Amino acid sequence: MHGFRRAGSVSFPNVQPGAVAPKCFAMSHQLSPKKFSHLAQWFFFLVTLYIGWQFVLFCRFAAGLGPEAARPAGVEGFLPISALLGLRHALGTFSWDPVHPAGLAIFLAALVMGLLFRKAFCGHVCPVGFVIARLGRLGQRLGLARSTPPRLEAGLRLPKYLFLLFFLYTTFFGMGLSEVESFLRSPYNLTADARMLQFFLSPGPVAVAVLTGLAVLGLVFRGSFCRWVCPYGALLGLLAKIGPTALTRDAAGCTGCGRCRKACPMDLPITAGARPMECSGCASCVVTCPRPESAVRFSFAGRIAPWWLPLVGACGVFALTYLAANALGLWNAKLPTAMLARLYAMALGG
DSSP: OTTEEEETTEEEETOOTTOOOOGGGOOSSOOOHHHHHHHHHHHHHHHHHHHHHHHHHHHHHHTTSSSOOOOOGGGGGGOHHHHHHHHHHHHHHSOOOSSSHHHHHHHHHHHHHHHHHSSHIIIIIOHHHHHHHHHHHHHHHTTOOOOOOHHHHHHHHHHHHHHHHHHHHIIIIISOHHHHHHHHTSHHHHTHHHHHHHHHHSOOHHHHHHHHHHHHHHHHSTTHHHHHTOHHHHHHHHHHHHSSEEEEEOTTTOOOOOHHHHHOTTOOOTTSOSSOTTOOOOOHHHHHOSOTTTSEEEEETTEEEOTTHHHHHHHHHHHHHHHHHHHTTOSSOOOOHHHHHHHHHHHTTO
16 A cells, blocks of 8 residues: 555554554554544543542542542642642652642643653543543534644734733742641642533533633634633643754655644644644654655654654653653652542532
């Protein structure tokens, strides 16, 4: 088959010369790069749904409405501000956050991914990024998708950097170490995930209007939330800018077909440069390009890299972080279950 290279018994179209697909994914049927790249996205999204369900069961237990259930540590991944404060506390005291230890571990893993493999956390792990990408694809199928002019795009990206600056300044300069520690141990921070759950289960009119507006924007402008609003993604994009992984676009080898931009969940143009801060490392442009050997490809520290590098790198960093944190006792909070249940009962109005 033209354009295919064999890796075990798996066929990967558009694989770069010399790139070898991971043997652990060998199957008896063909697995295209597009499907392969979606495996991690679906895995983390389904794991997120499972963690959410386990957290609902814990909250029901805390409120006296169900049998005893453990609080899943993974829910702390939805508390990036608390994790940022936990990092500030760790740097100042050389001690791990005892309240949301898994949140700090996930946050550090995301930072490492951003530095080494572009915004791979956004492209392969983040459940919000997963939903945003699907909204963009739906908008394309419905014929709603539009692109913004470069100057307008630059202005629309400004808010997320202002949000990031505010959070960084408040965390590292606006609060003293004792204030950070007091906040981390406060009942509000201890039960921040319960308050977040209440927000999504019973949103007010303003919240519904804002979420609906963001969803509509996502249908029309691909990745608009990630591109214009998310301060978390802004931080990872800055790290990716100085990292070793680059997205190389060779004008001489490019046919100008436009497939790369159509496939990109962030609507990045082909002229975005080698290290565009919005690139999530999803590899959609590389696996879609009809000439990946000469037009679009990844490089790592100046050397040509396989299209699956950000994907495998992100999964590897996350797996190593989880295993290390578990082994060192830095994943699950060591707070008594009875005390947690009482605090959550108060937060939930019990």
